[in-house]
Amino acid sequence: MSSLLLLIPISLVLVAAAIAVLMWALNSGQYDRLDNRMPDVEQGDGVDEPPEPRP
Numbered sequence: 001m002s003s004l005l006l007l008i009p010i011s012l013v014l015v016a017a018a019i020a021v022l023m024w025a026l027n028s029g030q031y032d033r034l035d036n037r038m039p040d041v042e043q044g045d046g047v048d049e050p051p052e053p054r055p
Contacts, residue, residue: 025031
């Protein structure tokens with residue numbers, strides 16, 4: 001029973017911290033434009049290639 005007196009406040013603090021981080025991410029624009037697709041690094045889509053050497 002005494003361990004619950006310690007674990008419940010710790011869990012409440014962790015949940016509050018997780019909610020605070022989520023709210024910060026939402027307000028900072030972290031999740032803006034989710035409809036854009038990520039570039040496929042393995043296939044080179046959207047990755048800048050080095051310029052060709054000039055002859």
